[in-house]
Amino acid sequence: MLKNNPVMKKLVETGEERIGKIAQQLLSNEKFVATVQGIVARSLAAKGTLDTALRTALSAMNLPSTADLEILRSKVEDLEKLLTSVESKVDTLVDAKKK
Numbered sequence: 468m469l470k471n472n473p474v475m476k477k478l479v480e481t482g483e484e485r486i487g488k489i490a491q492q493l494l495s496n497e498k499f500v501a502t503v504q505g506i507v508a509r510s511l512a513a514k515g516t517l518d519t520a521l522r523t524a525l526s527a528m529n530l531p532s533t534a535d536l537e538i539l540r541s542k543v544e545d546l547e548k549l550l551t552s553v554e555s556k557v558d559t560l561v562d563a564k565k566k
Contacts, residue, residue, distance in 0.1 A: 493499050522532045531539070 522534075525532050
């Protein structure tokens with residue numbers, strides 16, 4: 468209902484146009500872009516520090532980290548593949564012995 472309203476259409480178009488202009492102005496401003504890049508870089512550095520601290524805390528409490536669990540999951544998958552292979556070979560030997 469509101470989508471068909473000409474006044475609403477004009478308001479939306481005007482808003483989109485103004486936001487587009489503001490976005491272009493901000494992205495063309497080197498200081499703004501440098502500030503955003505700095506914020507992102509500091510955020511990533513803080514995340515790295517937090518991850519390191521968390522791994523240290525988990526290790527101190529003798530709890531596995533996400534990386535430890537991923538390694539364990541990978542080892543379990545490898546073991547499952549090995550067991551499947553052994554099971555297949557045993558089945559083949561049993562079938563051969565029956566004949």
